[in-house]
Amino acid sequence: xxxxxxxxxxxxxxxxxxxxxxxxxxxxxxxxxxxxxxxxxxxxxxxxxxxxxxxxxxxxxxxxxxxxxxxxxxxxxxxxxxxxxxxxxxx
Numbered sequence: 474x475x476x477x478x479x480x481x482x483x484x485x486x487x488x489x490x491x492x493x494x495x496x497x498x499x500x501x502x503x504x505x506x507x508x509x510x511x512x513x514x515x516x517x518x519x520x521x522x523x524x525x526x527x528x529x530x531x532x533x534x535x536x537x538x539x540x541x542x543x544x545x546x547x548x549x550x551x552x553x554x555x556x557x558x559x560x561x562x563x564x
Contacts, residue, residue: 496538504530
């Protein structure tokens with residue numbers, strides 16, 4: 474197993490992690506910006522007003538996006554496990 478193949482597998486794992494987590498992070502970011510803007514306009518500084526909408530939005534996004542996320546993760550796992558013999562042999 475060469476250092477290049479180890480780096481390639483690690484890079485692919487990090488890229489997959491970013492792609493799979495992006496919808497959840499973007500929704501949390503957008504909801505946080507909207508709630509923060511609302512709090513700035515109304516001068517409400519309630520912590521639950523910031524946390525609860527993000528929690529609900531991320532949960533809904535997770536429900537909607539979870540089939541796609543699981544498919545991406547299973548495809549990566551299958552590719553990785555099927556590629557182990559070639560990595561060990563050096564092919």
